[in-house]
Every structure is written in structure tokens, then in C-alpha cells.
Amino acid sequence: MYVVNNSARALLVALIPLAMVHALLTAMTLLAAQADQPNDLPTPDQVLMLYMTRLAADGALLFVGHRMLRQCAISSRIAYTLMGGAMAAAGYAIAIRNSLFSPGVGILLTIGLLPIIAGMIAGFLYGQFAGLAPARRFPPLSDEGLAMSLAFEGPTRVRTSVAAIVIAAMMPAVLTTILSISLASLLPGFVNYMSSGSNPVIAAALPAQLFLTFLVASILPSAIFVLCMHHIARALRRHRALAYAAIGGLMAALCAYLLSPMVPLAPASLLMIVAAAYGSIMGALYRRFAGLEPVPLPEAVIATDANSLVGADHPARRQHRVILSN
Numbered sequence: 001m002y003v004v005n006n007s008a009r010a011l012l013v014a015l016i017p018l019a020m021v022h023a024l025l026t027a028m029t030l031l032a033a034q035a036d037q038p039n040d041l042p043t044p045d046q047v048l049m050l051y052m053t054r055l056a057a058d059g060a061l062l063f064v065g066h067r068m069l070r071q072c073a074i075s076s077r078i079a080y081t082l083m084g085g086a087m088a089a090a091g092y093a094i095a096i097r098n099s100l101f102s103p104g105v106g107i108l109l110t111i112g113l114l115p116i117i118a119g120m121i122a123g124f125l126y127g128q129f130a131g132l133a134p135a136r137r138f139p140p141l142s143d144e145g146l147a148m149s150l151a152f153e154g155p156t157r158v159r160t161s162v163a164a165i166v167i168a169a170m171m172p173a174v175l176t177t178i179l180s181i182s183l184a185s186l187l188p189g190f191v192n193y194m195s196s197g198s199n200p201v202i203a204a205a206l207p208a209q210l211f212l213t214f215l216v217a218s219i220l221p222s223a224i225f226v227l228c229m230h231h232i233a234r235a236l237r238r239h240r241a242l243a244y245a246a247i248g249g250l251m252a253a254l255c256a257y258l259l260s261p262m263v264p265l266a267p268a269s270l271l272m273i274v275a276a277a278y279g280s281i282m283g284a285l286y287r288r289f290a291g292l293e294p295v296p297l298p299e300a301v302i303a304t305d306a307n308s309l310v311g312a313d314h315p316a317r318r319q320h321r322v323i324l325s326n
Helices: 008-036 044-071 077-097 108-130 143-149 162-169 171-185 190-194 199-235 241-262 268-290
Strands: 002-004 132-134 156-158 292-294 301-303 322-324
Touching: 002 044, 002 108, 008 044, 008 108, 008 199, 044 077, 044 108, 077 108, 108 162, 108 268, 156 199, 162 171, 162 199, 162 268, 171 199, 171 268, 199 241, 199 268, 241 268
Parallel strands: 301 322
Antiparallel strands: 002 132, 156 292
């Protein structure tokens, strides 16, 4: 029996999606406050303290949930994913109760889905990066110690992971948001306009709004793309992240070439280069977070006549199990 390790590094990695979601919600709240009460905005120090308080509370709840699962000797990724969502929901409720976050009227539950999803990803990331350790320590030469030291030597394949698909499918929205803001900042007068008057509030909320827009538009097709890429790589018996990145890049470039007639504003070569970069990043990320699993045994063969069976040295004997049946 194994438990997940205590790891400060894994906790910091797990806080990344929560930090992004809290920054997004804080920016949206500031934008709404600027529209309703432009003369009563909180100071930057107050905004930073509220943000850090919410993030620290979620980090503490995530670690408490990890300790609870560790006490129960539960180490599955599904359990850690559900634990992260539950702890993020608790942190969201605490923030609402203590006026650390004030969503608009009628969107209390809808906005709450974002930190819950981020918490589920955070729980998955903690279980992924922290690693496993035996729940109990046994002498190295004891029966239990020998059983714990056994290593799997059979064939493996890359797992089909929903959490890894979600993480990889979010990359187009993240990368497109970064590229959009970077290109917009190069436009003449954009920086001066965003830094004048009350426009800095809009500038802070603009990346969040763009990210949500791109995420809604791209999450489903990106998830389908990642799933297809994974099954193609599995069919080709590829395990390495470099192979997944190459397959993802080739698939994305092919899709961009086929869709280029629908996007006449950009040359096909540019679309293919950008799509290949996106696909490579998505493929490598999926392989990094999916992990490996043993290859299942081949299907059993049911025989009704023992005289019709092949010899013991026949290749079929190494591919299928045989079950005698009446």
C-alpha cells in the first residue's frame, strides 16, 4: 500500500492553476467595480492582499486534503482530483463568507465553477508531482519489503487521462492569449492608452477576458485533437514525450493546411508553423501528465475441442490464453 509524499515543490506547482484563476477573477471583479463605482476602487495593496489571502487559503486547504487522504492511505489520481475540487469549493465558500470576493448578482454558482475546476487540476498536479512512498516501512529482506521493492518489467503504454487531456487542451487558449497581448502591446499608442486614466483596470482584465473567450471556443476541439493524437501515438507504440510532440505537431500542421482556405487573412505556411508549435506543446504536455500503465493481456480463446488446439511451440500460444469449455 502506498501514499503520496509530502512535497513543497508539488504544492507550488499545484498552486499555479489556482493562482491563474484567482488572478482572472480578481481582474474581472475590478473591471465590474470600475464600471459601477469608478471613484471607489480598492488600492493596489488591498487588491494584492485579497489575492494572496485567497491563494494562501486554497493552498492550506489543499495540503489539509492531502493529509486526510494520506491518513486514509489513498493515493489514486481520481481521489486527489476530487479532493482538489472539494477543497477549492470550500475555499470559494470561505471567500464569499468573509467578503474576500464579491461576484455579481446571479453568477455566484457559475463563477464558482472556475475555482472548482482549477482545484481539481491542482489536486491532480499534486498527486502527479509529489510521488509515492510505501505507507509503512518494512525491513529490506522481509517478505513485505521484498514485495514493495518489486519492479514491473512487462510491456507498458501511455495512459488515457482525462486530466491530462484537459491540461493539454487549455494550451491553445493560453498561448493565443499571450500572443494576442504581446502583439497588441506592439501597436503604436496601445501602451499609452492603457496606462492613462482608469484604463489600467481594463488592461488588467483584458487578458482574463481574452483567455475565457479563447477557452470557450477552443477547449472542445482541442480535447478531441489531443485524444486522437494520443490514440494514434498508442497505435504506433510510442511512449516518449518527443514522439508525442512530433505526432502532435504533424497532426496540427495537417489540420492547419486543410483549414487554411477558410482563413484567407494569413498565409498557409504561417498557419502551419503556428499550429505545429501548438500541437507539439500539447503532445508533450499530454505525455508528461498522462503517465504509463501495463499493456492489458490479450483476449482469451475459448476452445471446445482439445484435439483442435495447436502445438505448445506454436506462435498463437504466446499471444492468447486457452480456456477449455464444455
